[in-house]
Amino acid sequence: MKRKIFFYLLIFLVAIMVGFLVSRQLLLAKRATQALEPETFEALTLEVSMLLSDNQKLNSKVEALEDQKAKLSNIFSDRQAALETLDKKILTLEVATGEKMVTGSGVLLYINQDLALTQLVDLINAVRNSGAEAMALNGKRIVANTTLNDPVFVKPYSLQVIGEIEVLSDALTRRGGILDQIVEGDVSKHDRLILPASS
Amino acid sequence: MKKKIFWKIFSQFNVYLFLIGLLGGILVTVQWKVRLPRALNPLTPFATLRNARETFTTENKDLSDRIKTLQAEIKTEEEKAKRVEIRSRPKLEVLEQLKEKSGLTEVKGEGIEITLDDSPRADPTAASIAHAADLRDLINVLWGAGAKAVTVNDERIVATTSIDSVINTVMINNTKLAIPFTIRAIGDKDRMVKTLSRDGEIKNIYRRVDTEGLIFTLNPSRHLEVPAFSSSFNFEYTTPQ
Numbered sequence: 057m058k059r060k061i062f063f064y065l066l067i068f069l070v071a072i073m074v075g076f077l078v079s080r081q082l083l084l085a086k087r088a089t090q091a092l093e094p095e096t097f098e099a100l101t102l103e104v105s106m107l108l109s110d111n112q113k114l115n116s117k118v119e120a121l122e123d124q125k126a127k128l129s130n131i132f133s134d135r136q137a138a139l140e141t142l143d144k145k146i147l148t149l150e151v152a153t154g155e156k157m158v159t160g161s162g163v164l165l166y167i168n169q170d171l172a173l174t175q176l177v178d179l180i181n182a183v184r185n186s187g188a189e190a191m192a193l194n195g196k197r198i199v200a201n202t203t204l205n206d207p208v209f210v211k212p213y214s215l216q217v218i219g220e221i222e223v224l225s226d227a228l229t230r231r232g233g234i235l236d237q238i239v240e241g242d243v244s245k246h247d248r249l250i251l252p253a254s255s
Numbered sequence: 256m257k258k259k260i261f262w263k264i265f266s267q268f269n270v271y272l273f274l275i276g277l278l279g280g281i282l283v284t285v286q287w288k289v290r291l292p293r294a295l296n297p298l299t300p301f302a303t304l305r306n307a308r309e310t311f312t313t314e315n316k317d318l319s320d321r322i323k324t325l326q327a328e329i330k331t332e333e334e335k336a337k338r339v340e341i342r343s344r345p346k347l348e349v350l351e352q353l354k355e356k357s358g359l360t361e362v363k364g365e366g367i368e369i370t371l372d373d374s375p376r377a378d379p380t381a382a383s384i385a386h387a388a389d390l391r392d393l394i395n396v397l398w399g400a401g402a403k404a405v406t407v408n409d410e411r412i413v414a415t416t417s418i419d420s421v422i423n424t425v426m427i428n429n430t431k432l433a434i435p436f437t438i439r440a441i442g443d444k445d446r447m448v449k450t451l452s453r454d455g456e457i458k459n460i461y462r463r464v465d466t467e468g469l470i471f472t473l474n475p476s477r478h479l480e481v482p483a484f485s486s487s488f489n490f491e492y493t494t495p496q
Binding site for chain 1: 268269272273274275276277278279280281282283284285301304305307308311312314315318319321322325326328329332333335336339340342343346347349350353354356357358359388391392395396398399402403412413414415416417418419456488489490491492493494495496
């Protein structure tokens with residue numbers, strides 16, 4: 057009887073121990089899994105480290121791109137400024153060559169007498185000397201290579217001159233000036249003269 | 256027969272005892288909190304690491320978006336600069352043509368070289384010396400003969416050039432020039448020679464050559480070179496339309 061009781065007690069204790077061990081093992085495994093979530097600490101650390109490194113590289117790239125953008129913006133501004141300078145130069149030379157019709161303030165010289173070719177040459181020279189920026193004689197634009205030996209240039213002469221009004225007027229009408237020397241003429245001041253392009 | 260053996264085993268008291276013991280062991284263990292033997296990573300709190308990952312992931316996305324934006328902006332700037340460059344190319348060609356026409360470039364080609372100098376006679380007269388007026392007359396004739404470019408002592412004659420006497424010198428383009436005067440003209444040399452011949456348009460000069468000894472020579476050449484206008488144009492009152 058005693059042996060039987062001992063036997064039963066032993067079985068009972070063994071069963072408790074087995075139950076203890078089995079459930080402990082199961083709980084440990086679950087706890088460890090919970091502690092590490094779906095990823096491992098090592099994997100997470102590696103991921104964070106890679107993100108940090110990637111972000112550093114991306115930051116460098118952003119800096120480089122911002123620098124490139126700033127330089128391009130400067131290039132555009134410079135080119136835009138260069139284009140504007142180019143436009144101004146073209147306009148200036150279009151005046152010099154008579155390529156385009158021009159307007160401006162100046163004087164109108166009217167001469168109703170015959171002029172010899174040499175007198176006409178001297179007159180135009182004197183007007184240039186007075187600071188004329190653009191001229192037209194009898195409706196024809198005078199530029200560098202305009203020859204004054206032209207059938208258009210006969211009396212009455214109407215010479216339009218664009219430039220500083222007072223300087224032009226004084227130079228033409230002063231004592232000893234060109235009009236005093238070679239021929240009489242009327243000088244009128246105008247705020248806006250229109251000169252045609254050279255043909 | 257098997258069924259009987261099965262029931263015989265499970266009717267035994269010790270089987271029941273075993274099962275009860277097993278259950279008891281399980282219950283005790285569950286009640287008793289099972290702890291891990293030690294911390295897996297005591298240095299890096301897991302929650303902080305997860306937060307860092309989220310922060311860096313957001314930053315990574317923001318940086319990637321910023322890069323895409325910058326690349327698009329750079330492309331826009333490149334296109335703008337290119338458009339300006341494309342617009343400037345034909346204008347550069349126009350400018351070069353205008354520079355040539357206005358005297359701002361040197362010119363080479365056939366033409367003639369004229370020398371005008373005072374007479375060597377001992378008692379000079381008004382007719383025996385070379386005047387600014389002579390230069391003006393000669394240049395006017397040269398333009399009429401189709402000259403493309405003209406210089407006097409290497410001073411290019413342009414739209415704003417006046418030729419004036421200043422005591423015993425001549426002022427051209429704000430530069431004083433003295434005799435002998437060398438006029439170079441690029442153009443059809445034969446036509447210019449013919450226009451400047453004795454039967455041409457400068458009979459007055461030839462008369463003074465004959466009577467006063469004024470020096471006037473004409474040299475056609477296949478290869479002449481004239482410099483560009485050395486100054487610039489500045490128009491304050493004139494506006495092209």
